[in-house]
Amino acid sequence: DQQVKQNSPSLSVQEGRISILNCDYTNSMFDYFLWYKKYPAEGPTFLISISSIKDKNEDGRFTVFLNKSAKHLSLHIVPSQPGDSAVYFCAASSQTGANNLFFGTGTRLTVIP
Amino acid sequence: NAGVTQTPKFQVLKTGQSMTLQCAQDMNHNSMYWYRQDPGMGLRLIYYSASEGTTDKGEVPNGYNVSRLNKREFSLRLESAAPSQTSVYFCASSEDPGGRSYNEQFFGPGTRLTVL
Numbered sequence: 001d002q003q004v005k006q007n008s009p010s011l012s013v014q015e016g017r018i019s020i021l022n023c024d025y026t027n028s029m030f031d032y033f034l035w036y037k038k039y040p041a042e043g044p045t046f047l048i049s050i051s052s053i054k055d056k057n058e059d060g061r062f063t064v065f066l067n068k069s070a071k072h073l074s075l076h077i078v079p080s081q082p083g084d085s086a087v088y089f090c091a092a093s094s095q096t097g098a099n100n101l102f103f104g105t106g107t108r109l110t111v112i113p
Numbered sequence: 114n115a116g117v118t119q120t121p122k123f124q125v126l127k128t129g130q131s132m133t134l135q136c137a138q139d140m141n142h143n144s145m146y147w148y149r150q151d152p153g154m155g156l157r158l159i160y161y162s163a164s165e166g167t168t169d170k171g172e173v174p175n176g177y178n179v180s181r182l183n184k185r186e187f188s189l190r191l192e193s194a195a196p197s198q199t200s201v202y203f204c205a206s207s208e209d210p211g212g213r214s215y216n217e218q219f220f221g222p223g224t225r226l227t228v229l
Contacts, residue, residue: 041222043219100158103156
């Protein structure tokens with residue numbers, strides 16, 4: 001059973017606009033959440049993360065929001081750039097789960113110039 | 114500094130054949146991981162090695178074996194390949210065990226395996 005879900009397989013956004021990628025999780029023991037970015041023929045690379053003690057973390061154009069009561073997090077990219085076009089994976093971990101990562105299925109973001 | 118390297122990049126096997134996927138990291142990391150990525154399933158952890166000399170099962174270990182040869186190398190072996198093992202395999206490493214950003218997992222470029 002998928003514990004981390006990304007229900008939108010794809011998203012297209014105009015350059016300069018905001019991209020919002022969503023992620024839901026079912027395991028209430030998850031206490032750390034990460035976003036990875038993946039280009040074709042490459043491995044995923046770490047983008048940004050958030051601890052469950054926070055509800056927002058910002059790094060430049062990237063902001064992650066966490067809503068623990070809804071078991072939902074989102075990644076905002078603003079402004080979106082063509083180089084942001086990639087597959088974005090949400091991942092979660094818990095201390096009780098040996099801190100292993102559980103990944104979502106990914107959302108393919110296309111930023112249109 | 115190559116990071117995490119994987120060989121081969123592509124492989125085609127027939128059902129029942131065996132093969133070993135190789136992974137090496139040059140970052141002096143303690144922990145290493147093997148994942149598989151399937152369409153619609155995301156990345157799933159097969160096995161991991163928290164430190165040299167230890168290995169543990171992940172979410173989907175059946176049909177695989179691993180060897181932590183030394184601190185740098187972590188191999189994944191398919192003893193008798195099955196079509197269900199057709200997937201993209203990623204190796205990763207981190208300084209210490211865990212999925213926190215301060216123990217960021219660095220991924221290799223992947224091995225695309227097809228089992229006929």
